[in-house]
Amino acid sequence: MVRPLLAMSLAGVVSATLAAPAHAANNVNIGQRYNDGLDSRYSVTSLTSAAQSMGYTATGDTNGRHVNDVFNDGVGSAVLGLFGHSNGGIFQTDEGATDAQDSILAAGTTTDVVSPYSNVRFLTEYLPYAEIDDMRLLILAGCDTALSSAWGDFNKAAISRGVDSVISFSDLVYYPATTSTTAVSTTNYSGNYFWDRFSYHATTGVSLSTALARARTDLVAKEGNAHGWDTYVIRGAVSNPGGVKLKPAGAGEPWDSDPLATEAFSSFAQLTPIATTTSQDADGAQLTDVTTAEGVLYRARPDGTILDAVGTPTTSGEVTLSADQAREAAQRFVQAGVPGFSADWTLVTDEAASHLDGDALQLLQWRTVEAGKSGTREVTVEIDRRTGAVVYLSAARGAANAGAFPISAQEAIATARAAIGDEQSPATAVADTWDTSRWTVTIDRGLTGRTDAQLPDVERLEVDARTGDVLARTTT
Numbered sequence: 001m002v003r004p005l006l007a008m009s010l011a012g013v014v015s016a017t018l019a020a021p022a023h024a025a026n027n028v029n030i031g032q033r034y035n036d037g038l039d040s041r042y043s044v045t046s047l048t049s050a051a052q053s054m055g056y057t058a059t060g061d062t063n064g065r066h067v068n069d070v071f072n073d074g075v076g077s078a079v080l081g082l083f084g085h086s087n088g089g090i091f092q093t094d095e096g097a098t099d100a101q102d103s104i105l106a107a108g109t110t111t112d113v114v115s116p117y118s119n120v121r122f123l124t125e126y127l128p129y130a131e132i133d134d135m136r137l138l139i140l141a142g143c144d145t146a147l148s149s150a151w152g153d154f155n156k157a158a159i160s161r162g163v164d165s166v167i168s169f170s171d172l173v174y175y176p177a178t179t180s181t182t183a184v185s186t187t188n189y190s191g192n193y194f195w196d197r198f199s200y201h202a203t204t205g206v207s208l209s210t211a212l213a214r215a216r217t218d219l220v221a222k223e224g225n226a227h228g229w230d231t232y233v234i235r236g237a238v239s240n241p242g243g244v245k246l247k248p249a250g251a252g253e254p255w256d257s258d259p260l261a262t263e264a265f266s267s268f269a270q271l272t273p274i275a276t277t278t279s280q281d282a283d284g285a286q287l288t289d290v291t292t293a294e295g296v297l298y299r300a301r302p303d304g305t306i307l308d309a310v311g312t313p314t315t316s317g318e319v320t321l322s323a324d325q326a327r328e329a330a331q332r333f334v335q336a337g338v339p340g341f342s343a344d345w346t347l348v349t350d351e352a353a354s355h356l357d358g359d360a361l362q363l364l365q366w367r368t369v370e371a372g373k374s375g376t377r378e379v380t381v382e383i384d385r386r387t388g389a390v391v392y393l394s395a396a397r398g399a400a401n402a403g404a405f406p407i408s409a410q411e412a413i414a415t416a417r418a419a420i421g422d423e424q425s426p427a428t429a430v431a432d433t434w435d436t437s438r439w440t441v442t443i444d445r446g447l448t449g450r451t452d453a454q455l456p457d458v459e460r461l462e463v464d465a466r467t468g469d470v471l472a473r474t475t476t
Contacts, residue, residue: 025249027051028073031083032064035095036457037177038475040083042187043141043195047081050199055249062184064094067103071121078136078251083195086142089151090453099450107152123157133162136244136252137208141195143456143476146170146233151453155235164252165208165236165244172456173228177475190474194219194229197282202246204279208234209242209355210297210310213392217308218282220378221396224434227474234356242356262295262311264388267336271296281307305339311391313384315358321385323350326362329388330381334366338379338395341366348374353382360385371403374432398434405437405465412439416461419470437465
């Protein structure tokens with residue numbers, strides 16, 4: 001079989017609870033520090049530890065794993081997590097002596113029932129509704145894994161084999177970029193932090209949709225940037241894959257759940273609380289987690305302000321709101337519910353978004369303006385264009401006092417180029433203030449790797465706009 005050269009470039013809160021099997025369910029997580037520096041080891045250790053605490057027999061491989069072993073792991077796993085390099089229809093599970101020898105798990109097509117390669121396996125090699133039918137969750141934590149290519153479509157392949165829920169991503173996502181001597185314990189930022197927080201939220205018994213939404217909020221609250229992890233997509237063979245829960249530990253099985261979509265509400269005071277628990281934010285401070293009769297879950301800070309909220313979007317029916325109408329509805333909600341919000345805040349994102357099959361969302365994000373640049377407060381809203389309901393909201397805060405930018409954009413780019421030894425690739429710099437004033441420099445090398453399965457090669461460096469120090473380095 002010859003492959004062409006490829007230019008590859010939340011919501012259910014009401015769900016059934018799966019009964020735990022008589023034997024402990026298995027969880028396998030795989031990641032590594034790749035030769036180019038992408039470091040997903042902390043993600044692996046976080047989910048493995050969380051799964052163990054929930055009763056799974058969980059193992060984590062932080063040195064990569066040959067795809068034949070990964071394929072065999074899938075047969076016995078209730079949860080299989082892959083963290084690292086990827087693109088549409090392909091995931092690199094380990095590195096070979098050359099690019100052509102890298103281990104690749106590919107989605108596969110209807111004709112890919114036996115792999116002709118020694119280092120490539122296909123999801124479509126699994127027997128339909130047999131070998132991985134008991135898989136409760138497949139995590140494909142890498143760039144563009146929700147997209148299709150000549151190698152197939154991960155979501156379609158997994159659903160055809162009976163996987164209950166699949167988490168993938170529709171855009172580039174960033175992990176820490178480290179050196180070979182970097183300790184795992186020092187890499188809990190960017191993508192690793194996202195999966196660390198997801199793992200924590202999963203142990204509290206919330207649905208996958210809610211765990212992902214809260215991890216997204218936590219990452220923005222910590223770093224002022226979602227680093228692409230807000231583009232999660234949830235698909236699966238069950239009717240409500242976003243409603244699947246990992247706690248209690250259990251294998252996957254066919255089941256039905258059809259939560260009612262959230263109806264439009266004008267404020268959180270309009271909702272009826274029916275259950276209240278507590279959890280911790282990223283800094284260990286206590287939050288109040290509220291479940292409402294309307295199916296909305298929200299987290300409140302000690303001062304009573306809302307950190308974030310998650311509802312259930314519609315997944316079928318006529319779209320009744322234009323993008324302009326959705327924006328107006330979102331702005332009215334924020335003005336009523338977020339203290340300090342005003343017309344002076346800048347709308348920095350206004351675009352269509354999707355996490356579940358059939359949803360129709362409009363994503364709006366506002367930031368304060370400080371020294372003419374994006375500042376230390378943000379509000380993100382996703383609104384259902386069928387009902388006008390807010391189905392996701394986050395209101396995060398940075399810690400800087402004021403923005404100052406003595407370092408210019410050109411100086412920041414020069415610093416970033418020197419740090420990674422790249423003087424040629426296209427580079428851009430964007431300024432904002434969160435925990436400090438900073439330039440985010442993006443250096444895009446395009447696609448690299450084996451010619452028939454190339455991977456995005458993009459790096460971002462945060463440069464302190466006051467001192468010129470490199471604060472963080474991340475990569476796809």
